[in-house]
Structures are given as structure tokens and as C-alpha cells.
Amino acid sequence: MKLVTCGLPYANGKAHIGHLRTYVPADVYVRYLRLMGQDVLFICGSDCHGTPIVVNAEKEGISPRELVDRYHEHFQRIFKELGIEFDFYGRTDAEYNHRRTQEIVKRLIENGYVYAKEIELAYCPKCDRFLPDRYVEGICPYCGAIARGDECDQGCGRHLEPGEIKEPKCKICGSKAEFRKQKHYFFKLTAFKDFLIDYLENKLQGTENALNYARQWVKAELRDWCITRNLEWGVKFPGEEDLVVYVWVDAPIGYISFTEEACKLKGLNWKEIWLNGEISDITHFIGLDIVYHHCIFWPAMLKGAGYSLPKAVVASGMVKVEGKTFSKTRGYVVWVEDDYLKAGFNPDYLRYYIVNYTSHEKDLNFSWKVFRDKVNNEIIATLGNFIYRVLHFAWKNFGKIEGKVDPAVMDKIAEIKDKIVSAIGKWEFKEASDAFMELATFGNEFFQSSKPWDLIKTDRSKCMDVLASCIQIVKALVIFAYPVMPKTMSKLAEFLGFDIAKARLEDALKPIESIELSKPFIPFEKVDDKKIEEMEKIMLERIRKAEEVEAGKKEELIDIKEFAKLDIRIGRIVKAEKIKGSKKLMRLEVDIGNEVRQIVAGIAEVYKPEELVGKLVPVLVNIKPAKLMGVESRGMVLAADVNGKPVLLHPDREVPPGSKIK
RNA sequence: GCCGAGGUAGCCUAGCUGGUUGGGGCGUCGGACUCAUAAUCCGAAGGUCCCGGGUUCGAAUCCCGGCCUCGGCACCA
Numbered sequence: 001m002k003l004v005t006c007g008l009p010y011a012n013g014k015a016h017i018g019h020l021r022t023y024v025p026a027d028v029y030v031r032y033l034r035l036m037g038q039d040v041l042f043i044c045g046s047d048c049h050g051t052p053i054v055v056n057a058e059k060e061g062i063s064p065r066e067l068v069d070r071y072h073e074h075f076q077r078i079f080k081e082l083g084i085e086f087d088f089y090g091r092t093d094a095e096y097n098h099r100r101t102q103e104i105v106k107r108l109i110e111n112g113y114v115y116a117k118e119i120e121l122a123y124c125p126k127c128d129r130f131l132p133d134r135y136v137e138g139i140c141p142y143c144g145a146i147a148r149g150d151e152c153d154q155g156c157g158r159h160l161e162p163g164e165i166k167e168p169k170c171k172i173c174g175s176k177a178e179f180r181k182q183k184h185y186f187f188k189l190t191a192f193k194d195f196l197i198d199y200l201e202n203k204l205q206g207t208e209n210a211l212n213y214a215r216q217w218v219k220a221e222l223r224d225w226c227i228t229r230n231l232e233w234g235v236k237f238p239g240e241e242d243l244v245v246y247v248w249v250d251a252p253i254g255y256i257s258f259t260e261e262a263c264k265l266k267g268l269n270w271k272e273i274w275l276n277g278e279i280s281d282i283t284h285f286i287g288l289d290i291v292y293h294h295c296i297f298w299p300a301m302l303k304g305a306g307y308s309l310p311k312a313v314v315a316s317g318m319v320k321v322e323g324k325t326f327s328k329t330r331g332y333v334v335w336v337e338d339d340y341l342k343a344g345f346n347p348d349y350l351r352y353y354i355v356n357y358t359s360h361e362k363d364l365n366f367s368w369k370v371f372r373d374k375v376n377n378e379i380i381a382t383l384g385n386f387i388y389r390v391l392h393f394a395w396k397n398f399g400k401i402e403g404k405v406d407p408a409v410m411d412k413i414a415e416i417k418d419k420i421v422s423a424i425g426k427w428e429f430k431e432a433s434d435a436f437m438e439l440a441t442f443g444n445e446f447f448q449s450s451k452p453w454d455l456i457k458t459d460r461s462k463c464m465d466v467l468a469s470c471i472q473i474v475k476a477l478v479i480f481a482y483p484v485m486p487k488t489m490s491k492l493a494e495f496l497g498f499d500i501a502k503a504r505l506e507d508a509l510k511p512i513e514s515i516e517l518s519k520p521f522i523p524f525e526k527v528d529d530k531k532i533e534e535m536e537k538i539m540l541e542r543i544r545k546a547e548e549v550e551a552g553k554k555e556e557l558i559d560i561k562e563f564a565k566l567d568i569r570i571g572r573i574v575k576a577e578k579i580k581g582s583k584k585l586m587r588l589e590v591d592i593g594n595e596v597r598q599i600v601a602g603i604a605e606v607y608k609p610e611e612l613v614g615k616l617v618p619v620l621v622n623i624k625p626a627k628l629m630g631v632e633s634r635g636m637v638l639a640a641d642v643n644g645k646p647v648l649l650h651p652d653r654e655v656p657p658g659s660k661i662k
Numbered sequence: 663g664c665c666g667a668g669g670u671a672g673c674c675u676a677g678c679u680g681g682u683u684g685g686g687g688c689g690u691c692g693g694a695c696u697c698a699u700a701a702u703c704c705g706a707a708g709g710u711c712c713c714g715g716g717u718u719c720g721a722a723u724c725c726c727g728g729c730c731u732c733g734g735c736a737c738c739a
Contacts, residue, residue: 209667213734216665288733317667318733325732358674361667363732370673370688377688381701389698396697430675434687441687448703453696522699584738602738626739636739646738 002040003273004030005255007286007294008047008092011071012056015078017334017354017366018287018319018326024354025316025429026285027084031483032424032432035505041266041273043258044079045090046072049234050247064233068093078336082347083486088262092254093233100257101235101250105227107305109238113188114227121230123180124170130230131170131177138168185237186224187249192300193222199299199309203279207427209288209361210315214295225297252298255284256307273308280308288315314427317358320365322539331543334366343535346524348485349375355429355484356437368539372532375524379485383440384524387477387492390447390470391520397456402514403468410509412442413476417505420480429484436480443473471496471515476508488523495520567622568638568661569593570651576609579629587631588612590619593658597621600633603646616651618661 006026009019023044030042048068057067072091079086090097108114122136123129168177196218200211227246228237234244256274263270273280286294294313302309318325321332334340340350353371356378357364394401416439423431447470455463475496482489482500493500497515498507574596575589586604589596599619620636627633639646651659 209733212666320732356674362675363667365674373688376699380699385698385701389701393697434675437687444702445704447697448695451695451697456697524699526699579737600739605738620739623739628739629737633739 001268001273002033002038002281002283003255003259004033004040004042004283005258005285006044006086007284007290008045008251008254009071009075010050010052011046011048011068011075011091012053013071013328014338015075015336016326016328017321017336017340017350020082020336020350020354021316021319021364022285022287023079023084024082024351025360025427026314028351028355028429028432028483029283029285029314029424029427031486032420035479035483035503036421036424037504041259041262041268042085042087043090043255043262044086045088045092045254045258046075047247047251047254048072048091048093049231049244049250051229051231054231054233065093074337078341081341082336082351088258088265090254090258090261092250092257094257096261097250097254097257098235100260101245101253102238104253104256104301104305104307105245105249106238108187108301111304111306113191113304114185115188116183116185118181119184119226120179121182121184122168122170122177123182124173124175124177126173126175127170130180130182136168136170136177139166182230183240184226184243185228185240187227187301187304189224189297189300190222192303193218195303196222196296196300199303200295203309204295204299204313205311206283206313207315207361209317210286210291210295210313213288213291217292217296222296248293248297249301252293252301255282275306276308278309279311282308282310283312283314284310285314285316288318291315314360316360317362317364320363322367323365329546331539331546333542334539339535339538343531345527346487348487348489348524349379349527351486352379352433352484356433357430359430360427368532368535372527372529375527378437380524380526382437382444383477383481384522386440386443386447387474387523388520390443390467390474391495391517393452394467394471395517395520398464398467398517400514400516401464401467401471401512403461403464403466405472405511406446406465406469409446409469409472410511412439413473413508416476416480417508420505433481433484436477436484439473439477439480443470443477446470446473468512472512475512479503479505479508491521492523565622566620568618568620570616570655570657570659570661571597571619571635571637572657573612573615573617576612578604578609579631585629585631586612588637590617590635590637591657592619592621592635593656597634598632599635599637600626600628600631601637601639601646603637603639603648606646607648612648615648616655616657617648 004026006023009015027042030040033040046068048064053064053067057064060067068091076089078084079089105114122131124131168179169175170177197215200215200218204211225246227249228240228243229246230242231244234247235250237243237245256270259273260270262268263273273282284294291313294310299309320326321334324330324332326332341347349371353366353374354364356374357366357370416435419435419438420432423429423435447466450466450469452463452466452470455466474492475498478489478492478496479500482493482503486500490500493503495518569592571590571592573588574591577587579585579587579600584602584605586601586607586609588599588601590599597619618638620638623636625632625634637648639648
């Protein structure tokens with residue numbers, strides 16, 4: 001029994017096209033494996049724990065469970081509609097996952113891979129609880145900027161050790177927090193370094209993007225992981241009522257507990273998968289963002305607890321939307337339900353697009369125009385049209401087809417089958433889908449050059465043979481394309497009188513002796529331009545709104561007194577040099593009239609030092625000094641922000657340095 | 663700057679353990695056909711294979727140097 005899993009969607013938001021980049025190919029993979037006669041268990045579920053869920057639930061005034069329920073159902077619905085069929089779709093907050101997680105943690109403790117350590121954590125006396133990192137705010141001891149729990153994110157960027165932050169405040173009630181010592185538990189990841197190097201170099205298979213990334217991390221620096229958190233929501237750490245296990249412990253364990261549940265339902269033994277010697281036939285489909293967890297943390301945990309290790313990790317590339325980096329906040333997103341499904345598009349189209357656009361490892365660009373073109377030119381004109389023209393012609397002129405299939409046709413089908421098998425073995429789903437499209441084109445050529453519309457008038461028997469060959473191709477296409485477009489292809493299989501669920505790739509090569517046809521249906525409906533324009537409008541509107549929100553944040557009105565607090569003066573740049581080790585930072589010496597100040601500015605990507613010297617620029621003089629890349633900055637050069645790039649401002653005419661700006 | 667992935671015709675790409683005129687798809691242009699959802703088929707145009715060196719009888723393919731793009735980290739006072 002082979003196990004295939006997908007990275008668990010976090011039950012904290014709706015499904016978007018980025019999710020599908022992983023789930024669709026995984027489903028396609030599983031369907032092809034089954035067509036090859038393999039026994040596969042396909043598992044996924046909702047990732048339900050972690051602080052972001054707790055924070056969001058609190059914001060909405062509901063319990064974490066209610067929030068999780070909502071998205072758990074949402075994802076199940078989306079998967080069903082898109083034909084992504086898991087054998088089991090679980091949730092990590094279920095009893096079975098808690099049980100398995102505690103069992104594994106206990107094993108790790110028994111085997112000596114977990115140790116306790118006292119660390120200082122912010123504690124709010126008013127709320128009477130320890131505060132997870134993102135609930136703490138305070139002052140950075142190094143640069144004085146406002147910093148959050150573990151990091152000076154707005155100031156010097158330093159990583160802050162627990163206890164370092166000054167004047168800690170609770171972000172929930174705003175009252176002063178204090179530091180209290182608390183015992184936490186660490187997983188000895190460092191003990192697995194040699195094991196991981198060997199595993200990643202010699203044992204683990206998968207896509208290069210994942211493996212290379214992980215190898216680099218392991219060789220660099222491994223640190224022990226703190227695996228407990230101060231939360232109520234989560235899996236209790238054994239023996240510690242107040243601590244839950246870190247979300248990245250219980251989430252992947254979901255793969256195991258979901259397998260158990262699936263096996264119960266199917267009368268199988270889960271231990272044959274997860275307690276089956278060193279390496280087991282387990283394949284994880286994931287996004288590039290969680291490579292670290294799946295290639296490093298997870299195998300170490302499994303090893304430490306005595307479980308089997310995954311055989312392969314397959315990571316999908318990133319998703320772009322209309323050529324831009326995917327971003328929910330900036331509006332470059334396609335929501336599966338609100339955008340795609342509500343517009344009434346056939347889910348098979350999106351599956352085809354995702355699988356066929358480019359190699360699994362590379363970036364996928366989603367564009368509505370490309371979507372329309374791929375659907376209309378490839379799915380409909382080439383594949384759908386071939387299927388329909390053959391079935392329609394055969395039904396109209398014969399009704400029943402009994403004829404000899406051309407050996408060249410059989411050879412071609414066999415060739416395509418081999419291509420598909422080889423492509424699936426490499427996780428190259430575009431290659432597999434290109435292969436059946438090639439067969440459709442071959443079919444069109446065969447039909448065209450055989451001219452059955454002429455033969456029907458001169459030689460009915462020969463015409464019948466041509467049709468027999470064409471129907472053989474149609475059957476092969478239905479089987480070969482089924483994993484990518486299950487909804488339409490199963491309807492066609494039914495029309496042709498066979499059960500696709502029991503089909504094998506080899507069946508495409510079994511000659512159809514005789515087939516009786518009824519009136520065929522048009523397999524795919526065209527996507528029209530108006531609909532695409534609508535979709536583009538929706539997206540543009542969303543992008544515009546996102547920009548407005550961004551601008552709106554800055555549009556808080558202030559009065560002149562507040563403005564007067566800003567001491568802005570014209571300064572002359574007298575020296576400029578790039579800061580070593582930084583891409584964006586430039587060290588400037590600026591004459592602001594009564595003194596020359598050192599200022600660090602993030603302009604090095606756009607400006608060269610030599611073009612800056614002598615230039616007059618506005619400088620915010622009374623900003624708190626800060627250190628950037630270890631260089632002190634005592635002021636801020638003002639510039640226009642154009643698509644994230646700075647454009648410097650210069651006075652209309654020569655003015656003396658130090659001139660005040662009002 | 664560091665690490666990773668890449669740079670092949672308007673777009674997506676195959677080839678990358680070196681070897682006949684660099685394949686394919688979409689789009690474009692011309693033609694043919696009419697069974698079919700104006701679908702299909704045939705043909706054509708379109709490429710400094712990022713740039714510069716080197717190895718070699720021979721390089722898109724190997725080596726060195728550089729440029730650029732994407733992602734991650736650092737950072738944008």
C-alpha cells in the first residue's frame with residue numbers, strides 16, 4: 001500500500017488558487033497511480049491549531065473550534081467540487097490526532113530527545129496568562145524602537161532572546177507585562193544532523209527544489225526546537241496541563257492519525273505504512289514554503305519516535321496571478337469558490353490549467369486570458385472536438401461500430417501510454433497531459449487524412465474501420481485524460497459503456513470489438529470573452545480596493561501642531577557609499593547646515609554613490625537614531641515611493657543646507 | 663550580500679551524462695477541407711539557445727567570469 005498526502009490547509013482562511021497548486025497535482029498523481037493498478041491511500045485534513053487561529057477567533061468573538069469548523073467545511077466542499085478525492089480528510093484537533101501526537105511525544109521523551117529548559121516569558125498579571133510571542137510588545141534594548149516578542153521588527157531587526165525586551169506590554173489588555181520563568185520543552189534536533197544529511201543525500205526522493213533547499217539548511221545550522229507553547233488550544237503536552245505542543249508537531253502527525261482512521265474504514269493495517277522499517281512508501285505533496293518542516297523537522301521526529309520515514313517529498317512551485325506575485329493583501333488572488341466556482345466554470349478546466357501550464361516545480365502564472373485560450377484552443381478545439389466529431393459521425397452514420405483498428409493507431413496509443421507512465425514517475429504532470437493532447441492531435445490528423453466523410457459515400461466498410469480506429473483513440477483519451485479531468489471523462493466513460501473507476505491504462509490497448517452508440521453530448525462548453533472580461537474586472541476592482549486600503553491607512557488627518565513636530569530640513573549629501581553586505585542600504589553624510597550627519601538610506605538599489613554627492617535632499621532631522629546593519633543612522637532622507645522604489649526629491653532651485661521645510 | 667531555482671522565437675516550454683539542418687504547443691500569416699463547438703488538417707514566417715571567454719574535431723549542452731529574473735534570509739530611518 002502506497003500513501004500519498006497533501007500539506008494540510010490551515011483552517012484560518014478560504015481556499016485560493018495557491019492551495020490548488022499542490023492539491024490538484026496530488027490528486028492527478030493518485031488517479032494515475034490507480035490507473036496503473038497501484039493501491040494508494042490518499043490522505044489530507046485541516047490543520048486546526050496554532051496561535052493565528054486563536055488570535056483570529058478572539059477577534060471575531062468566537063471559539064477557535066467554531067472558526068476551525070467553518071474552514072474545515074469550506075475546504076471539504078472545495079475539494080469535492082474540484083474532484084480532489086481524499087480517502088480520508090481529517091482534522092488535527094480530533095481525538096485521534098491528540099492521542100497519536102501524545103503517544104509520539106511520549107516516545108520522543110522516552111528515547112531522550114526532549115529536554116526541559118527554563119526560559120523567560122512575558123506574563124500578563126491582569127489577563128493572568130503567559131503571552132505567546134505576538135501578544136507582546138515592548139522596546140528594543142538595542143535601538144529603542146518598538147519591538148514585538150522575539151524580534152525588533154521595526155527597528156534594528158535583531159532577534160531578541162526571551163527577557164531582553166524592555167517595558168513589555170500585553171497586546172490584549174494593554175497593561176504592563178512582566179517576565180516570569182517557565183519551563184518549556186525542546187526537541188533535540190541537533191542530535192539528528194548526521195542522520196538527516198544521510199537521509200537527504202541518499203534516501204529521500206522527490207523534486208530537486210525541495211531536496212536542495214533542505215540539504216542546504218541541514219549543513220548550515222540546526223538548532224533545537226522549542227516544541228511547547230502557552231496556549232489552551234492545542235494538544236496537551238504530556239504531564240503539563242498548561243502547555244500545548246507546537247503546531248508543527250501535531251500537524252504532520254495528522255498524516256499518521258488520518259492514515260489510522262482511513263485504514264479503520266477500509267479494514268487495513270496502518271502499521272504497515274508507518275511502522276514498516278526504515279523507509280516506507282510515503283509521498284508528501286507540499287508547497288515550497290513548508291519544505292523545512294517536511295524534510296528536516298518531520299523526518300527527525302519520525303526517526304526519534306521509531307516510525308517509518310517518507311520516501312519522497314514533492315514540492316510544487318509558486319503561483320503568480322496575472323504575472324504578479326501572489327498576494328492576498330494586494331489583491332492578486334483567485335478565490336476558488338467566490339471567483340472560479342461561482343462563475344460557473346467547469347472544474348476540469350482549472351485542473352487542466354494547473355497541471356498543464358508548466359512543470360510542477362516551476363512558477364505557475366494564472367491569467368484569465370491564458371485560461372480562456374487554453375480551454376478554448378486545447379481542451380475544446382483539440383480534445384473535445386475530436387471526441388465529439390468522432391462520436392457524432394459514428395452515431396449519425398452507423399449507430400453501431402464493428403471494425404478493424406489500424407495497427408498504427410494501436411502503436412500510437414501504446415507510445416502515449418508509455419509517455420504518461422514515464423512522466424508520472426518523474427512527477428511531471430505537464431508532460432503527462434501533453435501526452436494525451438498529442439494523442440488527440442494524432443486523432444484529428446488520422447480523421448482528417450482518412451476522410452471518412454468521403455468514404456461513407458464510396459466504401460462503407462472501410463469507413464467503418466476508420467471509425468473503429470477513431471473510437472479506440474477516444475476510449476484511450478478518456479482513460480488517459482481522466483486523472484486530469486475526472487468530471488467530464490467519467491461521463492464520457494459512462495457514455496462509452498465502461499466503468500472508469502475500474503479502468504486501467506492498459507484497457508486503452510484492448511480493441512473495442514463492437515460498440516453501440518446513442519446520441520452523443522458535447523463534452524466541453526466554451527468559455528466566452530464576456531465572462532473572462534467580468535473575471536478580469538473583478539480582479540482589477542479587488543486590486544484597486546487593496547491599493548485604497550493601503551492608501552487609506554496613511555490618510556489619517558493630523559493638525560499643523562503635529563506636523564510642526566517634524567523637523568525637516570534641506571541637506572546636502574557630501575559623501576555616499578554602499579553599506580557592505582546590504583543590497584538596499586547606502587551610508588550618507590549629509591550637511592544639514594549646522595552639522596554633518598551620518599544617515600542610512602534604503603536607496604542603493606536605485607542610486608549610485610557618485611550621482612548623489614552634491615545633491616540637495618529633504619531630511620527628517622529629529623527622528624530617533626537607529627542602527628541598520630550595524631551602522632548608525634541619525635536622520636531620514638525623504639523620497640517618493642514609486643512601486644516600492646525610492647525617487648529622491650530636490651528643491652526647485654539652489655537653497656542653503658539647513659533650510660527648514662514648512 | 664548569502665543560499666536556492668532559472669534565463670531557449672510574442673507567450674509556455676523540450677533538449678542540458680556534448681555530435682547529423684535546436685524539437686513541440688499557443689499565438690500570427692497563407693492554403694485545404696467540411697464530419698465537428700468558425701472546430702480540423704497542410705504549409706510558412708519567427709531564434710545572437712542571456713553576454714564574454716575557455717576546453718574540444720565539434721557546445722544550448724562541460725568549465726571560468728559577468729549580467730538579469732524569481733523565491734528564501736538579512737534589510738528598505
